Amino acid sequence: MGERSIWTGLRRGLSERCPNCGEGRLFRGFLTVRSPCGVCGSDNARFPSDDFPPYLTILVVGHVVVPLFMWSDRAWELSSWAQAAVWLPVTLALCLALLPRMKGATVGLCWATGLVRQDRTG
């Protein structure tokens, strides 16, 4: 299954693949972790992600959208409704695009470091 490194886990997670084999799809639907993996059988639901993926998503999207918003505000001096019409959909689209990848990266990071949920009975 290859080496268990942080980069391997992050790369596979960012591409929404099982961190253990890199082939099976990590999610069933938008954000539900598919467990066990359909290819290697890894129990990927044992890796916690909790609030970290939304935190990372907000961090990244905020650092992209806010500077672009400020730049466009100075460059074109658009009205408030025009700014909202541009930046709210951009923000929403970026969040929806990044959230599964950030969750995958978090699961991959947990896989690489061996961090598992302690409260699961299964």
Ligand SMILES: [Zn+2]
């Ligand atoms: Zn797998």
